Amino acid sequence: MTTDIDLLSTSHLYAVIAEVLDEHIRIGQLPPGLVLLEKPIAEVFQTSRAPVRRALAELESRQLIHRFDGRGFLVGPSSAAVPPIRTPFKALKLSLDAQADAALQTRASWERIYAEVERAVASCLVFGQYRIVEAELADHYRVSRTVARDVLSRLQERGLVRKNQSSHWVAGPLTAKDIRELYELRAALEPVALRGAVRQTPRETLQALCERCSASRRRPWTADMIDRIESDLHESLLLATTNDRLAESLRHIQLPLVETERFLRSLGLPIDPRIVDEHRIIYELLLLHDAVDAAAAALTNHLQAESRRSIIHLKTAAVFTEPPPLASYLARRVGY
Template sequence: MSDSQSDTVDLSARSSRVSDAYVRLKDEILNNRMPAGFQAPEPDIAQRLGMSRTPVREALIRLQAEGLVELVPRRGARVLPVVADDMREIYEILTALEPHAAAVLAARSPSAADLAPLETATCDMEAALSAEDLRAWAEADDRFHRALLDLHGNARLSAIAASLYDQAHRARMVTLKMRALPHQSTAEHREILTCLRNGDAEGARTVFTAHRQRAARELLNILETYGLPPL
């Protein structure tokens, strides 16, 4: 193997290790196994993952850019809290982007095959609600929103929304048990899907806007009233 080929293999392996560390750390944070306020030196975090320190350091830098952690000199990394002002800004952006994307998608009269991921996610939400499995419901809800933007097809819009979804998902996971069961939200997802199936662009926009505005009010009310609740 030539030196250049060896360098390429080394870079690829390093990138893979960093990606693995990033995915695993993000999962720990989003599902509150590393809750808000969790702080540890980088060697301890690397040991937690069973990895070397370098890829963990690079993964933490990525997570800091996404607003999930803060790197504290000589103290390692700290998982940032869910803050009402941050959520207000995030939901304002999502309320502007998602209803527009849904309207554009509906205007294309998507096929049943196109909408299959949304149908699956909605059915999974309904099944999880019946079982009162809030974690499964939140996962299916997250999948619905990501799939819709994937269908819309604007890669830049999806990239912008992805980090916002991560933060919104974490807030939702923290507050799920402080709300009533999400019957209304589940029904709204079914209604959005019906509008998409019927090619009803304005209906999709209207329902989606109301859905995001209501969800924002509920979440912000909890955060402003109670702050970050315990797990």
């Protein structure tokens, strides 16, 4: 491996994935121009997309891959003009050295499903209160009740679920007050993360992100487009800050808001075109000399606007008599 990370001791699955991909890029098994997509990589590593997404962001920060206008990433720096290669990821048959293989095999069972459960729970909060049925969670993922309980315990530690008076696991609801408070926390922390992240972000990456926002203004609005623009800034860029504790705290603060908005956009809620302009302004300021403070202020303004939009979306979601189908282990509670 090319970095000093101890794969056997790291607690982060994304770091293991990043190092494996890093090594295969450097030895040429993942050739320049290869298209990297989250889902196929997640399937190979038998994990959810969340750690893969973070691993790809890490490789982008090392300038080993760059974002692809089509979808996903291309192997190689953004300056490399190579045509995209669409080889199925499984067909590449990655070989793992002993350390990487051991690190992947010794992952606790709960870690393999945690991120997916976390996202499913976060997505339902806007629709009211839900009970998470431990036995059905175990059946859904074909794991033991002990593993399911471990997942729920960690969700409890992070404030997404709790036990009610009947000792049932419950989540939600996400209220307007919750939204305001979470966005206040984000407004306090994300500008700090921005200052830390921008110091190690290549100028070419910022230019590509800015250009994507500009190009998006000329295309029909889609939920996927907005999801990607939001993810570019709030996940890929900001969570790349060198302060790991700040990044971890931010991720958990962002989670219920990001997943709720993503879910509601997928249902066809109206998209405010100002979102793209707000992101573009932040990137334009970051590209100017000595304008990081102005970019941080623009980020704060964006988050305040997002808070107002989210509360409007929350009220809109309240008109749904029945939410869309969710995971089988989530049971909506009426009249709680």
